[in-house]
Amino acid sequence: xxxxxDAGFDAVATTAEAAADFLRDFxxxxxxxxxxxxxxxxxxxxxxxxxxxxxxxQLLESRGLRVEYDRIGNQFGLLELxxxxxYVIVGSHMDSQPTAGRFDGAYGVLAGAHAAFRxxxxxxxxxxxxxxxxAVVNWFNEEGSRFAPSMMGSSxxxxxxxxxxxxxxxxxxGVSVAEALAPTGFLGHGDGPRAASCAEIHIEQxxxxxxxxxxxxxxxASWAASKYVVTVEGAQAHSGATVMEDRQDALxxxxxxxxxxxxxxxxFPGVLHTAVxxxxxxxxxxxxxxSEVKLLLDLRCAxxxxxxxxxxxxxxxxxxxxxxxxxxxxxxxxxxxGINPYQPEGVELARASAAKLGHAHGDILTVAGHDSxxxxxxxxxxxxFVPSVDGISHNEGEYTRDDDLLAxxxxxxxxxxxxAHGELPATDGTVRR
Amino acid sequence: xxxxxDAGFDAVATTAEAAADFLRDFxxxxxxxxxxxxxxxxxxxxxxxxxxxxxxxQLLESRGLRVEYDRIGNQFGLLELxxxxxYVIVGSHMDSQPTAGRFDGAYGVLAGAHAAFRxxxxxxxxxxxxxxxxAVVNWFNEEGSRFAPSMMGSSxxxxxxxxxxxxxxxxxxGVSVAEALAPTGFLGHGDGPRAASCAEIHIEQxxxxxxxxxxxxxxxASWAASKYVVTVEGAQAHSGATVMEDRQDALxxxxxxxxxxxxxxxxFPGVLHTAVxxxxxxxxxxxxxxSEVKLLLDLRCAxxxxxxxxxxxxxxxxxxxxxxxxxxxxxxxxxxxGINPYQPEGVELARASAAKLGHAHGDILTVAGHDSxxxxxxxxxxxxFVPSVDGISHNEGEYTRDDDLLAxxxxxxxxxxxxAHGELPATDGTVRR
Numbered sequence: 001x002x003x004x005x006d007a008g009f010d011a012v013a014t015t016a017e018a019a020a021d022f023l024r025d026f027x028x029x030x031x032x033x034x035x036x037x038x039x040x041x042x043x044x045x046x047x048x049x050x051x052x053x054x055x056x057x058q059l060l061e062s063r064g065l066r067v068e069y070d071r072i073g074n075q076f077g078l079l080e081l082x083x084x085x086x087y088v089i090v091g092s093h094m095d096s097q098p099t100a101g102r103f104d105g106a107y108g109v110l111a112g113a114h115a116a117f118r119x120x121x122x123x124x125x126x127x128x129x130x131x132x133x134x135a136v137v138n139w140f141n142e143e144g145s146r147f148a149p150s151m152m153g154s155s156x157x158x159x160x161x162x163x164x165x166x167x168x169x170x171x172x173x174g175v176s177v178a179e180a181l182a183p184t185g186f187l188g189h190g191d192g193p194r195a196a197s198c199a200e201i202h203i204e205q206x207x208x209x210x211x212x213x214x215x216x217x218x219x220x221a222s223w224a225a226s227k228y229v230v231t232v233e234g235a236q237a238h239s240g241a242t243v244m245e246d247r248q249d250a251l252x253x254x255x256x257x258x259x260x261x262x263x264x265x266x267x268f269p270g271v272l273h274t275a276v277x278x279x280x281x282x283x284x285x286x287x288x289x290x291s292e293v294k295l296l297l298d299l300r301c302a303x304x305x306x307x308x309x310x311x312x313x314x315x316x317x318x319x320x321x322x323x324x325x326x327x328x329x330x331x332x333x334x335x336x337x338g339i340n341p342y343q344p345e346g347v348e349l350a351r352a353s354a355a356k357l358g359h360a361h362g363d364i365l366t367v368a369g370h371d372s373x374x375x376x377x378x379x380x381x382x383x384x385f386v387p388s389v390d391g392i393s394h395n396e397g398e399y400t401r402d403d404d405l406l407a408x409x410x411x412x413x414x415x416x417x418x419x420a421h422g423e424l425p426a427t428d429g430t431v432r433r
Numbered sequence: 434x435x436x437x438x439d440a441g442f443d444a445v446a447t448t449a450e451a452a453a454d455f456l457r458d459f460x461x462x463x464x465x466x467x468x469x470x471x472x473x474x475x476x477x478x479x480x481x482x483x484x485x486x487x488x489x490x491q492l493l494e495s496r497g498l499r500v501e502y503d504r505i506g507n508q509f510g511l512l513e514l515x516x517x518x519x520y521v522i523v524g525s526h527m528d529s530q531p532t533a534g535r536f537d538g539a540y541g542v543l544a545g546a547h548a549a550f551r552x553x554x555x556x557x558x559x560x561x562x563x564x565x566x567x568a569v570v571n572w573f574n575e576e577g578s579r580f581a582p583s584m585m586g587s588s589x590x591x592x593x594x595x596x597x598x599x600x601x602x603x604x605x606x607g608v609s610v611a612e613a614l615a616p617t618g619f620l621g622h623g624d625g626p627r628a629a630s631c632a633e634i635h636i637e638q639x640x641x642x643x644x645x646x647x648x649x650x651x652x653x654a655s656w657a658a659s660k661y662v663v664t665v666e667g668a669q670a671h672s673g674a675t676v677m678e679d680r681q682d683a684l685x686x687x688x689x690x691x692x693x694x695x696x697x698x699x700x701f702p703g704v705l706h707t708a709v710x711x712x713x714x715x716x717x718x719x720x721x722x723x724s725e726v727k728l729l730l731d732l733r734c735a736x737x738x739x740x741x742x743x744x745x746x747x748x749x750x751x752x753x754x755x756x757x758x759x760x761x762x763x764x765x766x767x768x769x770x771g772i773n774p775y776q777p778e779g780v781e782l783a784r785a786s787a788a789k790l791g792h793a794h795g796d797i798l799t800v801a802g803h804d805s806x807x808x809x810x811x812x813x814x815x816x817x818f819v820p821s822v823d824g825i826s827h828n829e830g831e832y833t834r835d836d837d838l839l840a841x842x843x844x845x846x847x848x849x850x851x852x853a854h855g856e857l858p859a860t861d862g863t864v865r866r
């Protein structure tokens with residue numbers, strides 16, 4: 001194995017040609033599932049998601065990468081320069097929420113691809129064989145809007161979610177993941193390329209970077225979170241004739257809960273985010289008091305002590321609402337995790353890259369979930385953010401300026417270069433997967 | 434035209450054989466769309482609704498009635514003894530809410546049919562040709578759960594709803610009423626039989642009769658009502674990353690409204706009923722703040738002054754919620770009506786029937802809507818209630834005791850006998866339709 005030369009560590013600004021190339025591909029990519037208001041609609045395994053994956057495969061192959069799929073449909077573009085060596089996995093996801101923005105996830109996949117293209121050229125020109133190969137990744141179903149849970153592809157890849165469970169998940173039309181993937185040609189075999197390390201770049205989806213005038217966010221940890229699956233159980237009744245005190249209105253109980261979730265966030269300003277994004281009413285008829293409401297309630301928190309206090313208050317409120325609305329509340333935690341740090345060595349590696357390239361940078365936490373949160377459980381992982389204008393995300397108006405996209409690409413390229421050269425070994429000195 | 438004999442006015446108790454016949458048919462009828470918990474699921478133009486209508490047609494024809502359908506699919510069983518004379522329209526509806534009870538509507542249709550069977554025998558035996566014919570009716574889509582608005586069939590029959598508007602209404606799958614009815618064979622031509630008067634019997638769906646130990650409710654008026662169609666407009670955002678003060682959460686706004694609707698009812702106990710039965714969230718994804726919630730909000734009131742006050746408070750609250758949740762609220766009244774009396778002469782006619790038959794009876798208002806509310810706008814109309822055990826309705830546990838069902842049938846039969854004999858002429862002395 002040829003060891004790297006010092007030249008391999010020099011961070012070099014992107015050429016004007018490479019920048020234009022990236023922005024052109026970004027514009028083309030944004031046409032898949034494009035909405036009239038400038039956003040995209042590319043739910044996992046939808047027609048638009050499938051078409052975009054075909055386009056990405058062509059792009060990767062046209063630049064000499066070999067395209068493969070693993071058993072859950074994660075899409076990999078393999079730059080295998082050192083046969084048998086493990087891979088730096090770099091990328092994100094191209095699926096989207098309904099009527100979402102064009103940057104979320106997709107930017108990270110394309111930036112990963114262009115980082116790989118550039119490094120391939122560089123290494124070829126310099127006659128370097130890096131200790132690690134590079135795999136561009138487009139994780140399957142990060143968003144989880146059509147098939148819950150989110151981060152499905154990376155969860156199966158890292159072993160956090162059994163394949164059978166992922167396959168059996170159904171959308172609202174009753175179509176399973178296995179059924180949705182089967183006709184796409186994206187269902188491969190095996191576990192995908194062996195990882196040595198991982199890098200992901202993503203838009204911030206908040207406005208801390210923009211407010212601070214920072215271009216590159218060095219993600220040091222993810223917020224703690226508690227995610228509840230809640231069923232409020234009442235009894236069907238005539239919504240006109242039934243006397244009020246006889247009603248066991250599941251929607252009234254659910255509404256009290258939605259309002260309380262907001263009050264809880266207001267109690268801990270800036271530290272606790274709460275949300276109910278999904279809520280389904282049964283029978284959902286104009287003249288029937290609802291007998292059942294299912295909803296998902298999330299608490300996300302920058303402080304584990306405050307999260308524990310918020311969870312305790314929420315559990316008290318469940319009981320009060322049962323009495324107040326004469327309903328039953330069944331609830332369970334579908335996800336619960338604490339403040340979850342990225343490897344500090346990875347943060348320092350990214351800091352060195354950003355500093356050398358002269359981009360304003362600073363540490364930041366991620367509130368949103370990302371595939372890299374799964375990956376950091378198995379290999380050293382670097383997560384980078386670029387600013388989101390006004391913090392708008394999961395919205396067709398999501399926007400990141402070209403300069404920031406290109407700065408992120410530069411830093412990511414340098415990070416992948418360093419990772420490929422083995423600058424960030426696994427803590428125990430071995431590749432864990 | 435042969436005038437009636439005095440014998441025609443005698444209220445006669447149902448024979449044991451006729452009672453058993455009715456209860457047997459009731460049990461058979463309840464098998465259509467039967468649910469495991471003892472209820473039924475027969476939404477308008479569903480497979481179960483269609484199968485049940487075919488059964489009813491056979492039953493009516495087997496007893497000598499001629500079955501016809503009008504242009505909106507109302508099903509009529511015609512007992513035409515006096516060609517050219519108008520009809521006493523007697524019946525209700527057989528469609529149901531999802532997972533509903535087996536008495537709501539269906540009881541009234543079957544009671545109407547058995548009243549007609551008995552009168553047909555009686556008149557044949559006595560050689561009487563009554564001044565009016567009798568038409569048993571099964572109105573199309575009274576419930577409005579699949580296709581809004583409710584009372585669709587009687588609204589088209591009475592001219593309150595244009596046929597084209599009814600036909601164009603779609604269900605959640607995008608199927609229109611016209612498309613749903615086309616393959617059923619229930620789309621007829623014309624306006625249906627000409628009405629002279631109308632009678633409908635229904636379960637109370639409340640517990641006033643039961644509490645008072647009354648068997649027959651003489652419905653004197655319907656509650657006033659205001660029904661709102663509301664759209665709460667927010668903005669999609671990441672439900673984790675977006676800072677709380679940036680959120681424009683349509684579901685939070687909608688929840689505040691659902692809670693306020695209940696508080697409003699609590700302010701006017703027993704006089705005001707409020708409900709939100711239907712609520713739909715967009716995009717309804719686990720990790721997206723909702724950009725739009727559509728809901729239906731009803732106020733029903735026994736007092737028009739209080740209803741006006743409640744409407745004013747609600748309109749103030751719309752504005753407060755727009756500010757509090759940073760959302761927009763678009764709302765319009767889809768229905769608004771005052772306290773709406775049935776013809777007092779009809780109430781007295783029914784009172785005389787109940788008294789002669791020895792059934793405990795008393796005046797009552799209806800909170801729920803019924804097809805007879807449409808019919809009383811065009812012809813003299815009698816509405817009767819029988820008790821609902823515990824007031825449970827729009828619920829699989831809906832129940833009315835056999836004795837009450839049979840008592841109702843007896844009174845209804847006498848009411849129809851009197852109406853057919855012209856005891857309740859239109860106010861202006863003519864048939865209005």
